[in-house]
Amino acid sequence: MPKPSAREKVMDAYEELLIEQGPGAVTLEAVAARAGVSKGGLLYHFGSKDALVEGLIERIGQLGVADREAARNAPEGVVRYYLESSATDVTDDKAIHHTTMATMRLIGSEPRIDVAMRAYTDEWRLLLNEHITHPVTAEIIGAIGDGLYFRASLGVDPSPLLKELTDVLLRFSEKETEPG
Amino acid sequence: MPKPSAREKVMDAYEELLIEQGPGAVTLEAVAARAGVSKGGLLYHFGSKDALVEGLIERIGQLGVADREAARNAPEGVVRYYLESSATDVTDDKAIHHTTMATMRLIGSEPRIDVAMRAYTDEWRLLLNEHITHPVTAEIIGAIGDGLYFRASLGVDPSPLLKELTDVLLRFSEKETEPG
DNA sequence: GTCTATATTCTGATAGAC
DNA sequence: GTCTATCAGAATATAGAC
CATH class of the missing domain: 1.10.10.60 (Homeodomain-like)
Known part of the structure; x- marks a missing residue:
C-alpha cells in the first residue's frame, strides 16, 4: 500500500x-x-468546502465501478455478493462502505450528492436485473440491500437472521433464474 | 382542523x-x-436550536404510536399497511411521512435522533413479528420497508413494480402464517 | 506544499420595546 | 406573544511568509 x-x-x-x-x-x-x-x-x-463534496462524489463513482466489477467476478455470484456486502455496519472501513456511509450523511443537502447516490443504487439495480430473471424478484432484493444499508447508517447492527435471510432470498432468486 | x-x-x-x-x-x-x-x-x-430537535423527536414518537395503532386497525392488515405506507416519496405530506423524512436528514448528526429513529424501526419490527409467523420473513419485509423509505428520502419515485412486489411478499408471508 | 494571520460574513442567542 | 436591535463566537476564505 x-x-x-x-x-x-x-x-x-x-x-x-x-x-x-x-x-x-x-x-x-x-x-x-x-x-x-x-x-x-x-x-x-x-x-473550498464545495471541493470536498466534489471529491466525495468522484470517489463514490470510482469505487462503485470497481465494486460492481468485483461483484461480476465474485465466485459466490452477483446476488450473494450484493446481499452480503449490504449487510455492513457504520464502522466498516472497507473503502466502498466508508464512502457510501459518508455520502448518505449528505443526502438532501446537496443535489449533486443525491444524483450520485441515485446513480449508485440504479447501477446496482441494473446489475441485479442482469442476474435475476424475474424483475419483481430483482426489485425485492434491491430494496432489501437498500434497507440493510439504511439500517447500517442508523447504527443498527446487522441482523442475526442475516445468513438465513440471504439463503432464503438466494433460493427464491435461483429458482426463478433457472430455465423452464 | x-x-x-x-x-x-x-x-x-x-x-x-x-x-x-x-x-x-x-x-x-x-x-x-x-x-x-x-x-x-x-x-x-x-x-434554542436544540429545542427544535427535541420537538422533532417528540413528534416522531407520537406520530409513530398513532401510525402503528392505525396499522393494527387497518382492514387490509398490518403487513400490507406497512408495505404500502413505506412506498412513499419525499413530497408526501402525510404527517408521519413528513416527520420521518425530516428526521432522516439528521441521522448521524444527533445521537438522540438516531435513538428515536432506531426506536421507530424497532417498534415496526416488533409489530411485524406479531403478525408474521416466520421471523426470517418478518425480517425480509421489515428490511424492504426500510429500503423503500431510504429510496424515498433519496428522491427516487416509488417503483412501478411496487404493487406486484407487495403482492408477492404478502403471499409469501400469508403462506407462512397459516397453521400447518 | 504547508503554515500563520487576518478579513469578512453568518449564526445562535440575549435584551428590551410594544 | 411577537417584534427589532444588537453582540459574541464561529466559519469560510484570502494573503503572504517559509
Missing part, C-alpha cells in the same frame, strides 16, 4: 467526520485537524 | 426545510422566515 497523499488523508478525514458526527460538525478546521494538516494546507488541495 | 398554533407552524417549517434543503440550510432565521414569524418570535416557542 503506497503511503497516502495529503489529499487522500484529507478526504479520509472528511468521510470519518461525516460518518461519526454528521455534516454539522464538518468544518474546514475540524477536517484539517483530523487529517493532521493546517487549514491552509487543506485549502491548497481542496480550494 | 383547528388553525395551527405558531409553535406548530414553526415545527412544520423546520421539517420542510430539513427535507428540501438539508440540515445545512436550517438556520433559525430561515425557519422563522418560512414559518412567517421573526427570529425572536421563533425563540419564544423554541428557546
Whole structure:
C-alpha cells in the first residue's frame, strides 16, 4: 500500500467526520485537524468546502465501478455478493462502505450528492436485473440491500437472521433464474 | 382542523426545510422566515436550536404510536399497511411521512435522533413479528420497508413494480402464517 | 506544499420595546 | 406573544511568509 497523499488523508478525514458526527460538525478546521494538516494546507488541495463534496462524489463513482466489477467476478455470484456486502455496519472501513456511509450523511443537502447516490443504487439495480430473471424478484432484493444499508447508517447492527435471510432470498432468486 | 398554533407552524417549517434543503440550510432565521414569524418570535416557542430537535423527536414518537395503532386497525392488515405506507416519496405530506423524512436528514448528526429513529424501526419490527409467523420473513419485509423509505428520502419515485412486489411478499408471508 | 494571520460574513442567542 | 436591535463566537476564505 503506497503511503497516502495529503489529499487522500484529507478526504479520509472528511468521510470519518461525516460518518461519526454528521455534516454539522464538518468544518474546514475540524477536517484539517483530523487529517493532521493546517487549514491552509487543506485549502491548497481542496480550494473550498464545495471541493470536498466534489471529491466525495468522484470517489463514490470510482469505487462503485470497481465494486460492481468485483461483484461480476465474485465466485459466490452477483446476488450473494450484493446481499452480503449490504449487510455492513457504520464502522466498516472497507473503502466502498466508508464512502457510501459518508455520502448518505449528505443526502438532501446537496443535489449533486443525491444524483450520485441515485446513480449508485440504479447501477446496482441494473446489475441485479442482469442476474435475476424475474424483475419483481430483482426489485425485492434491491430494496432489501437498500434497507440493510439504511439500517447500517442508523447504527443498527446487522441482523442475526442475516445468513438465513440471504439463503432464503438466494433460493427464491435461483429458482426463478433457472430455465423452464 | 383547528388553525395551527405558531409553535406548530414553526415545527412544520423546520421539517420542510430539513427535507428540501438539508440540515445545512436550517438556520433559525430561515425557519422563522418560512414559518412567517421573526427570529425572536421563533425563540419564544423554541428557546434554542436544540429545542427544535427535541420537538422533532417528540413528534416522531407520537406520530409513530398513532401510525402503528392505525396499522393494527387497518382492514387490509398490518403487513400490507406497512408495505404500502413505506412506498412513499419525499413530497408526501402525510404527517408521519413528513416527520420521518425530516428526521432522516439528521441521522448521524444527533445521537438522540438516531435513538428515536432506531426506536421507530424497532417498534415496526416488533409489530411485524406479531403478525408474521416466520421471523426470517418478518425480517425480509421489515428490511424492504426500510429500503423503500431510504429510496424515498433519496428522491427516487416509488417503483412501478411496487404493487406486484407487495403482492408477492404478502403471499409469501400469508403462506407462512397459516397453521400447518 | 504547508503554515500563520487576518478579513469578512453568518449564526445562535440575549435584551428590551410594544 | 411577537417584534427589532444588537453582540459574541464561529466559519469560510484570502494573503503572504517559509
